Amino acid sequence: MKKISWLEATSIEEAQRAVNTTVSDALNKNYGKGAIIKSGGIDVLDLMKEGLIAPDRIINIRNIPGLDQIQYDAEKGLRIGANVTLAEIEGNKDIGSYYLALQQSVAKAATPQLRNMSTLGGNLAQRTRCWYFRSKEHACFRKGGAICFAKNGENEYHAIIDNGTCSSVYASSVATALLALDASVEIATMKGERKQVKMGEFFVPPWVEEGQENILEQGEIITAISIPPLKKGVKSYYIKQGARASYDWALADVAVVVEMSGKKCKKAIIALGAAAPIPIRVEDAESILVNEGISEESVLKAADVAMEKAKPLEKNGYKVAIFKTIIKRAIDKTTS
Numbered sequence: 001m002k003k004i005s006w007l008e009a010t011s012i013e014e015a016q017r018a019v020n021t022t023v024s025d026a027l028n029k030n031y032g033k034g035a036i037i038k039s040g041g042i043d044v045l046d047l048m049k050e051g052l053i054a055p056d057r058i059i060n061i062r063n064i065p066g067l068d069q070i071q072y073d074a075e076k077g078l079r080i081g082a083n084v085t086l087a088e089i090e091g092n093k094d095i096g097s098y099y100l101a102l103q104q105s106v107a108k109a110a111t112p113q114l115r116n117m118s119t120l121g122g123n124l125a126q127r128t129r130c131w132y133f134r135s136k137e138h139a140c141f142r143k144g145g146a147i148c149f150a151k152n153g154e155n156e157y158h159a160i161i162d163n164g165t166c167s168s169v170y171a172s173s174v175a176t177a178l179l180a181l182d183a184s185v186e187i188a189t190m191k192g193e194r195k196q197v198k199m200g201e202f203f204v205p206p207w208v209e210e211g212q213e214n215i216l217e218q219g220e221i222i223t224a225i226s227i228p229p230l231k232k233g234v235k236s237y238y239i240k241q242g243a244r245a246s247y248d249w250a251l252a253d254v255a256v257v258v259e260m261s262g263k264k265c266k267k268a269i270i271a272l273g274a275a276a277p278i279p280i281r282v283e284d285a286e287s288i289l290v291n292e293g294i295s296e297e298s299v300l301k302a303a304d305v306a307m308e309k310a311k312p313l314e315k316n317g318y319k320v321a322i323f324k325t326i327i328k329r330a331i332d333k334t335t336s
Contacts, residue, residue, distance in 0.1 A: 005057040007035075009064055012188045016219045018059050023127065024212045026053045027143055037061055037221065039083055040119040042110075043126040051136040052143075062119070067223060072098070077229040082121030082186075082222040086174070090115065099227060101236035101255045105177035108240040111247045121222035123172050124185070124202070127213060128277075129249055130158065130168035141166045141210050156315040157251060160307075160323075161276040166206035167313060169274045170213065173253050175199065176273030177238050178225060179281065180255035186224040187216070194223065203278035213278070233266075234259045237333040239326040250274040252322045256330040258289070265289045265335075270306060270327060275319070282306040285327070294335045303327040 009015035021034035023044065035057035038044040047053045061067070067083035072094035080089065086106040089095055096103045110118060132138045132149040139145030150158045150167045158167040183199045197215065204212045216222070230236070238255045242248035252274050259267040268289040270282050285306035292298040303324040310320050 002054055004055060007057060007059045009059050009061050011064060012061075012221055012223065013192075015059050015061050015064070015221060016188070016190055018057070019219050022216060022218050023047065023053065023125075024216075025218070026055065027127070027211070035059055039122040040085070040117045041122070042114060042118050043122065046134075047127070050134050052134070061221065067121075070095070074229060078227040080120055080225045080227075082224055083119045086110070086115040086118045086120065086123065087112070089120065098230060099177075099181060099236065101177040101180060101238040101257065102174070102227070104238040105174045105240070105253075105255065108238075108250075108253075109173050120174070120225055123174050124178075124225075125214060125216065125222060126171050128168040129171045133168055142168060142206060142213075144211055151313065154315070155313040156318075157249065157274075158313060158316055159274075159276050160310045160312045160316055160319050161272075161280065162205065162207075162309075163276070163311065163313065164207075166210065166277050168206075168277055170203065170276075170278050171249070172279075173240055173250050173273055175203075175279045176253050176271050177236075177255040178227070179279045180238075180257045180269045180271035181227045181230075181236060182257075182269070183225050183227045185222055186226060188221045188223050190217075190219040196226070199279075200281065206277050230257075231259060233261055235334040237330045239330050239333075241322050241326055252319055252326060254323065254326050254330050256327070256334050258294075258331065258334040260294075260335065263293065265294050268331075270302070270331075272306070272323065272327075275310075275323060284308070289331070294331070299328050299331050302331065 036055045037059045039062050067081040069081045071079045089106045132140045133142050141148045148166045159169050179199045184196045185202045236257045240250050240253040255271045257269040268286045273279050285302040288302040307320050
């Protein structure tokens with residue numbers, strides 16, 4: 001068994017001085033040597049067990065002070081440190097009261113044991129769970145190979161939208177809720193700065209850069225997630241559909257945020273996960289709710305429009321009907 005050295009980082013700066021690669025680079029260059037960062041470590045350990053990375057050194061940022069706080073202010077909104085666990089988010093009363101979709105998404109993520117270990121930052125930075133990507137024997141497109149094996153292979157869990165280049169889906173259900181809630185990612189750069197990136201700009205689609213699923217560069221570390229305060233009359237809701245009622249990866253998930261003024265829909269956001277290689281918004285469907293109001297007919301129309309760009313593969317056409325159903329249910333929950 002390979003020996004691995006361990007650094008218990010006490011500050012962001014110490015971790016940045018020690019790291020010399022990203023997990024993405026480690027995957028694409030000689031199956032991953034060098035020094036990498038881990039927080040909860042769930043995905044890093046999985047990648048090591050799968051034989052996809054073999055780091056020489058692991059830099060633990062889990063215990064860096066100040067990254068494990070949840071702060072809520074009615075005027076400033078919500079700020080969650082990157083080392084806050086999913087279990088802590090699930091149990092936070094302010095999140096349950098004001099950001100229901102987020103609480104629902106973490107409650108549906110993984111098992112209770114994993115939620116106690118998994119951090120928010122690590123959950124967002126994890127790699128796809130596509131079985132071809134996770135197989136050392138398959139040099140798939142996301143790992144620098146020439147083809148997407150899922151296109152003509154076992155693709156029942158894969159993307160139905162924007163799946164021409166790579167048909168994998170992004171693993172984090174929590175990201176779907178954060179996208180709908182207009183969250184931003186705070187990143188510590190190598191220049192000692194903290195930059196804010198909108199959730200929709202954090203993800204990198206495979207047709208832009210096949211080897212990366214997010215914008216993090218070597219040495220950059222997620223430090224927090226912030227969500228703006230929600231206006232009066234705004235409701236959110238999240239639904240995940242898995243193959244089983246117990247813990248499972250999402251076949252489809254949706255987060256909806258609706259702002260009502262009386263009977264008028266002032267704003268609507270519909271975010272989809274497990275539909276495309278990255279979490280996406282379906283703005284054409286959102287516009288229907290704003291322009292036509294909330295009614296049984298407009299909700300059904302919005303669900304249909306949300307799936308207009310779907311191009312299912314041989315074994316995942318069933319996802320279209322699932323998405324239409326849970327989109328409708330989530331909208332109904334925000335307006336009931």
